[in-house]
Amino acid sequence: MYVYNDFDEAFVRARVAQFRGQVERRIDGSLTEDEFRPLRLMNGLYLQLHAYMLRVAIPYGTLNVAQMRQLAMIADRWDKGYGHWTTRQNIQFNWPRLADVPDMLDALADVGMHAIQTSGNTIRNVTADHFAGAAADEIEDPRPVAELLRQWSTDHPEFQFLPRKFKIAITGSPNDRAVTRAHDIGLRMVRDAAGAPGFEVIVGGGLGRTPMVGRVIRDFLPKADLLPYCEAIVRVYNILGRRDNKYKARIKITVFENGLETFRDLVDEQFSTTRAQFSGVDQEILAQIEHHFASPAFKTAPTDGYEAALLANPAFRSWTDTNLVAHKAPGYAIVQVSIKKHGATPGDATSDQMRVLADLAERYGHGELRISHEQNVILPHVHKSDLPAVYQALRAAALATANIGLISDIIACPGMDYCALATARSIPIAQEIALRFDALKLEHEVGPLKIKISGCINACGHHHVGHIGILGLDRAGVENYQITLGGDHTETAVIGERAGPGFSADEIVPAIERLVRGYLALRATRDETFIETFRRLGAEPFKAVLYPPQEAADAA
Amino acid sequence: MTRFTPKVVTANALIEGDAVWLTADDRWTRDMREAELLEDEADAAIRLLHAQAQRNVVVGAYLADAKAGRDGPEPTHFREAFRMRGPSNYAHGKQVEV
Numbered sequence: 001m002y003v004y005n006d007f008d009e010a011f012v013r014a015r016v017a018q019f020r021g022q023v024e025r026r027i028d029g030s031l032t033e034d035e036f037r038p039l040r041l042m043n044g045l046y047l048q049l050h051a052y053m054l055r056v057a058i059p060y061g062t063l064n065v066a067q068m069r070q071l072a073m074i075a076d077r078w079d080k081g082y083g084h085w086t087t088r089q090n091i092q093f094n095w096p097r098l099a100d101v102p103d104m105l106d107a108l109a110d111v112g113m114h115a116i117q118t119s120g121n122t123i124r125n126v127t128a129d130h131f132a133g134a135a136a137d138e139i140e141d142p143r144p145v146a147e148l149l150r151q152w153s154t155d156h157p158e159f160q161f162l163p164r165k166f167k168i169a170i171t172g173s174p175n176d177r178a179v180t181r182a183h184d185i186g187l188r189m190v191r192d193a194a195g196a197p198g199f200e201v202i203v204g205g206g207l208g209r210t211p212m213v214g215r216v217i218r219d220f221l222p223k224a225d226l227l228p229y230c231e232a233i234v235r236v237y238n239i240l241g242r243r244d245n246k247y248k249a250r251i252k253i254t255v256f257e258n259g260l261e262t263f264r265d266l267v268d269e270q271f272s273t274t275r276a277q278f279s280g281v282d283q284e285i286l287a288q289i290e291h292h293f294a295s296p297a298f299k300t301a302p303t304d305g306y307e308a309a310l311l312a313n314p315a316f317r318s319w320t321d322t323n324l325v326a327h328k329a330p331g332y333a334i335v336q337v338s339i340k341k342h343g344a345t346p347g348d349a350t351s352d353q354m355r356v357l358a359d360l361a362e363r364y365g366h367g368e369l370r371i372s373h374e375q376n377v378i379l380p381h382v383h384k385s386d387l388p389a390v391y392q393a394l395r396a397a398a399l400a401t402a403n404i405g406l407i408s409d410i411i412a413c414p415g416m417d418y419c420a421l422a423t424a425r426s427i428p429i430a431q432e433i434a435l436r437f438d439a440l441k442l443e444h445e446v447g448p449l450k451i452k453i454s455g456c457i458n459a460c461g462h463h464h465v466g467h468i469g470i471l472g473l474d475r476a477g478v479e480n481y482q483i484t485l486g487g488d489h490t491e492t493a494v495i496g497e498r499a500g501p502g503f504s505a506d507e508i509v510p511a512i513e514r515l516v517r518g519y520l521a522l523r524a525t526r527d528e529t530f531i532e533t534f535r536r537l538g539a540e541p542f543k544a545v546l547y548p549p550q551e552a553a554d555a556a
Numbered sequence: 557m558t559r560f561t562p563k564v565v566t567a568n569a570l571i572e573g574d575a576v577w578l579t580a581d582d583r584w585t586r587d588m589r590e591a592e593l594l595e596d597e598a599d600a601a602i603r604l605l606h607a608q609a610q611r612n613v614v615v616g617a618y619l620a621d622a623k624a625g626r627d628g629p630e631p632t633h634f635r636e637a638f639r640m641r642g643p644s645n646y647a648h649g650k651q652v653e654v
């Protein structure tokens with residue numbers, strides 16, 4: 001894993017010292033809020049409904065053991081003993097005091113972490129496939145390139161005041177687990193005809209008010225051209241992007257209004273300049289970075305104990321069925337730790353749970369942890385012989401819920417329980433849906449199903465790309481929930497379609513239940529998933545169960 | 557002309573960041589029931605200016621709709637109700653602190 005060099009260390013420390021001075025000047029009155037606000041946002045500090053919120057980047061979702069322990073320490077010392085994992089692979093602390101934030105940032109710097117560019121109109125935390133470096137289907141580990149992008153974009157002098165925020169996601173595998181088509185730039189690793197790895201470059205994707213699936217601007221970009229090409233894209237956007245209207249300022253609108261062809265031509269023109277300017281130093285740096293991401297020394301050991309445990313313990317077996325993913329190394333598995341216990345807040349981990357996860361990574365996981373955009377924690381490298389022990393430890397920490405990919409593995413943004421921009425709450429809806437389907441004992445029967453919930457049109461909860469999306473709105477002073485159907489967050493990304501009128505907070509869980517029971521009745525076979533059934537039949541039969549004719553509803 | 561609905565002046569505290577309300581005797585309280593209920597539009601505008609001038613005590617002062625309740629002003633919109641109470645997923649914030 002990447003370790004800060006002297007330059008990184010000095011840079012981050014200098015930023016903390018600078019921000020400490022800014023906080024002092026805000027508190028003593030020499031800075032007004034108008035002056036201070038952009039400064040605090042540059043350092044990831046928001047003011048929310050009940051308190052400040054500090055958003056800390058977890059670059060490409062990768063954490064080491066010391067970092068996870070430090071997050072737990074920070075949660076205990078300056079917050080309320082927990083943290084919230086977000087869909088952009090950040091962690092949010094919901095309760096810091098302004099005066100404590102510089103100390104929190106120093107504590108983060110102690111373990112090579114920061115909150116720089118987690119807000120503001122800059123290039124944000126680069127997100128990546130959470131199975132990077134472990135997945136069986138991967139072409140290459142995308143994290144060295146993600147780290148290169150992080151170094152390039154951090155404090156990039158030309159890109160500190162973009163028209164709007166800018167998000168980059170990267171996957172090293174053809175199966176997209178990083179939602180690259182919903183990002184300003186999405187990078188999907190592919191091979192050219194000769195077998196050399198490079199990137200399919202996607203531009204202009206995004207959710208929010210005007211959701212759009214990103215378009216391919218380059219079918220194949222050689223790896224070595226990545227930085228100059230990205231620089232060309234962001235440069236064209238910086239010049240062309242609209243600064244007159246906040247709602248039209250994202251690159252998706254720039255590409256849409258100018259047309260992909262024109263945009264591509266302009267990028268190519270810039271690219272001829274940037275490519276010449278990049279003298280190859282980026283490739284030297286990349287080569288150094290790659291050393292940091294060498295695969296761990298995988299062990300070989302018998303897996304008989306694991307096989308025996310599968311037979312002996314049905315709960316363990318059920319957990320392995322849902323929560324494990326194929327690893328590239330023989331005898332290994334990728335462990336997905338569900339942070340979605342039924343009835344708990346999606347993505348919230350207590351400091352004790354963080355320490356348990358750190359201990360497990362240290363003892364059984366080659367020291368690595370990942371945070372997924374689906375708000376779960378991953379132990380990417382666990383040998384199968386260690387799985388029974390890992391499972392027992394997770395169980396003891398209330399972390400062994402066997403529900404990854406199922407209906408209760410819900411993405412939910414903080415919504416109006418925390419977020420100042422929210423129009424309705426998300427968390428209680430997620431909690432109720434999970435509890436309802438757990439009580440019905442239906443979720444394994446239902447099988448793979450992605451529910452994603454956002455508390456406002458900004459769509460941090462990715463509702464547009466949920467198989468079932470839920471958007472919380474304020475309708476005449478009452479919380480109201482709108483359902484979208486048929487969204488897809490993978491390489492075949494689709495924006496879901498609105499089902500119809502919204503539901504009140506009391507009606508939304510029964511509505512979801514109708515929808516899911518409707519699916520069970522509609523599916524052709526037990527193996528046909530919700531999204532497959534939806535694709536086969538279209539939205540109509542689902543709308544019919546969602547909005548039954550009045551007599552049927554009265555009789556029910 | 558639309559009728560003026562009663563308001564309270566509210567903001568977030570500079571250091572803690574939590575919700576606070578302006579009282580009639582010029583304090584910032586964490587208990588909304590102690591807030592001054594402003595029934596007159598001109599009064600409300602002046603009280604808001606007074607609040608906004610306290611730049612080193614509070615952030616983002618604004619007028620929020622409220623109504624008279626048994627023990628003092630009460631919110632009329634759910635957002636203000638949540639600000640008064642705290643999040644619904646944990647017993648944190650004002651619901652346990654005030």
Ligand code: SF4
Nearest residue numbers: 413419422455456460
């Ligand atoms: S979707 Fe809206 S409510 Fe949810 S976190 Fe984003 S801005 Fe806040």
